[in-house]
Amino acid sequence: MMKRLIKNGQCLIDGHLQVCDILITDDKISQIEQHITADVPVDQIIDAQGLFVSPGLVDLHVHLRDPGQTDKETVKTGSLAAAHGGYTTIAAMPNVIPAPDTPQRMREMLALNQRDGAVHMVQYATITTERGGDELVDMAGLKAAGAFAFSNDGNGVQTAGTMYQAMKQAAKLQMAVVAHAEDDSLTYGGVMHEGSVSKRLGLPGIPSVSETAQVARDVTLAAATGVHYHVCHVSSAATVQVIRAAKAAGVHVTCEVSPHHLLLSDEDITGDNAMFKMNPPLGSEQDRQALIAGLLDGTIDLIATDHAPHTDAEKAQSMLKAPFGITGSETAFAMLYTKFVKTGLFSLAQLINWMAVQPAALFGLNAGRLTEGAPADLALFDLTTPTTIDSADFLSKGHNSPFIGEHILGKTVRTLVAGKDVYGSKH
């Protein structure tokens, strides 16, 4: 038996930071007390003086590019990047090549995740074959093979009838449908949010109705089928309102917002810079305020990064040519802590609720809690020493972050998964 004692950390107890000691026995948390005087000798003492000891964060939306685009990321680098960000459980999106759209491909994907993942991983299957068209996957077979949920992320499901049939089957299997909502007939080849900024910059805009119209369709279908419908990276005020109304009507809908949509708006785009190109695009300042309000009133359930690494060469191109997506795993906690908790808009307990507790609870994952008997998945953050986000510190292959150079608090000091060090023990 391996016993490790985390001494003198600060834990959230009843919503407030209090000094605590945490005893880890093998892969579980065996005791949490203000002071643990180990009567049995421990194998190691980890000094957490002055550090925030958090339940490991849970990210329901990451892109690891493996197999198929390993110049952008691999399961190994992407999961290490997650660990660097304080995440101990991540859900990998299926837009890899080949996509996990059959039970056999799912088994191969899970074997790769198991072999190379530095943190706990769950895996999305696609909704349709090759993540497009209208041919539904073998949902029962994919569930039996170990799929976490179904998503065509990267693309919306264009045909209502296809989404309806997918939801019916997923409901029967008690699996969630996780939607990238985007109606392709409403995007007009845009590269950023359509509004005054896109006009000023002379760049083609994506009207936000491309997201809202599909979410409105889908909450109607979700009501009719009873499925758990989860909306990815909600980005506009109108979409928040559709989800708010659907929740009030009793539809089983949940949703996530990404850190970048909370932190940035199209007003931050001052020129043709692909570091600000992602899908859905950054909305207006009014959209950003509606996303914050949606989180605070419970319409938005959780925060997920949509970590989407691309190569330096791809993102050095014009907004017209570069691929959509920015990284997020390694910057999310520190950016949100610095910009929202330090400024008093969110409490630390709310942030941890959105980044760990809720994503686990809503999807039935055994994660996100710092309690006796829970898995020893922990992140230690330094909330007091100022640092600067430096791409040289990234473990991701991607450096496509608009937050490089930001001055932050909340650097990750150490991350443990199932009682083992996965980040920081040598740093």
Ligand SMILES: NC(=O)N[C@@H](CC(=O)O)C(=O)O
């Ligand atoms: N968000 C993005 O801009 N890009 C994602 C796909 C996605 O989540 O839509 C990607 O895989 O690169």
Ligand SMILES: [Zn+2]
């Ligand atoms: Zn998406």
